[in-house]
Amino acid sequence: MKVVGLTGGIGSGKSTVAKMFAKKGVPVYIADDEAKKLMTSDKNLKEQIVHLLGDQSYIENTLHRSFIAEKVFNDTSLLKKLNGIVHPAVANHFNHWKDKQTGKYVIKEAAILFENGSYKQCDCTILVTAPEEIRVQRVIKRDKTTREQVFARLKNQWEDSKKIPLADFVIINIKLEETLAQVNKIHNKITL
Numbered sequence: 230m231k232v233v234g235l236t237g238g239i240g241s242g243k244s245t246v247a248k249m250f251a252k253k254g255v256p257v258y259i260a261d262d263e264a265k266k267l268m269t270s271d272k273n274l275k276e277q278i279v280h281l282l283g284d285q286s287y288i289e290n291t292l293h294r295s296f297i298a299e300k301v302f303n304d305t306s307l308l309k310k311l312n313g314i315v316h317p318a319v320a321n322h323f324n325h326w327k328d329k330q331t332g333k334y335v336i337k338e339a340a341i342l343f344e345n346g347s348y349k350q351c352d353c354t355i356l357v358t359a360p361e362e363i364r365v366q367r368v369i370k371r372d373k374t375t376r377e378q379v380f381a382r383l384k385n386q387w388e389d390s391k392k393i394p395l396a397d398f399v400i401i402n403i404k405l406e407e408t409l410a411q412v413n414k415i416h417n418k419i420t421l
Contacts, residue, residue: 230327230330230332230333230334230335231333231334231335231352231353231419232327232334232335232337232350232351232352233334233335233336233337233351233352233353233354233355233419234336234337234339234342234347234348234351234353234354234355235247235250235257235336235337235338235339235342235354235355235357236338236339236340236341236342236343236348236354236355236356236357236392237340237356237357237358237359237400237402238340238358238364238383238386238387238389239340239364239368239379239382239383239386240359240363240364240365240366240367240368240371240379241357241358241359241364241402242357242359242367242402242408243338243340243357244259244338245402245405245408246355246357246400246402246408246412247259247336247338249408249409249412250336250412250416251336253412253416254332255332255334255335255336255416256330256331256332256335256336257335257336257338258323258326258327258335258336258337258338259338260319260323260337260338260339260340261338261339261340263319263322263323263326264315264316264318264319265292265294267315267318267319267322268292268315269290269291269292271318274314274315274318275287277314278297278311278314278315281307281310281311281314282296282297282300282301282307282311297311298382302381302382302385303381305385308385312341312345316345316347320347320350323337333419333420334352334419334420337351340386341386342354343387343391343392343395344386344387348395353397353398353419354395354396354397354398355396355397355398355399355400355415356389356392356393356395356396356398356399356400357399357400357402358389358393358399358400358401358402359401359402359403360403361383363403364383365379365380365383368382398411398415398418400412400415
């Protein structure tokens with residue numbers, strides 16, 4: 230079974246694109262969502278996170294996401310250490326999940342697929358892009374956040390210009406109907 234990596238910078242619309250593939254019956258693994266679940270349910274992972282970031286990482290056994298985000302998105306070495314703890318657990322979880330799926334391919338949606346090198350375990354990759362200002366406005370609206378907070382997160386992701394040469398397919402996500410047409414075209418190529 231093929232593994233198709235799906236990625237894009239914050240606010241690019243990769244989740245929207247993932248849903249379009251899911252509607253076609255393609256199994257989709259959302260790495261960020263699964264990471265959050267594992268960070269709450271996996272005792273060993275929780276202990277490592279508390280050791281790295283402190284007891285405030287959890288409030289009443291629930292991941293204190295805003296505390297963690299504020300710490301790691303302003304300290305690249307801390308972010309790297311956190312990713313070094315979480316990413317191997319997510320990769321292992323993905324492999325178990327994939328083994329239970331059926332179909333010609335699965336989608337692994339991950340925000341930093343290229344940055345962390347996990348694209349190398351994919352048979353092909355799809356990059357979702359959109360102009361930066363559209364992305365920033367989407368995130369401000371979605372997360373009820375500030376421009377400064379969005380840019381703090383953006384600086385930890387590669388520019389699209391660095392990702393495009395690594396991608397097998399690029400979806401420009403501005404208008405939904407055009408995005409869906411691009412998804413249909415890619416789906417047909419992958420299932421050939």
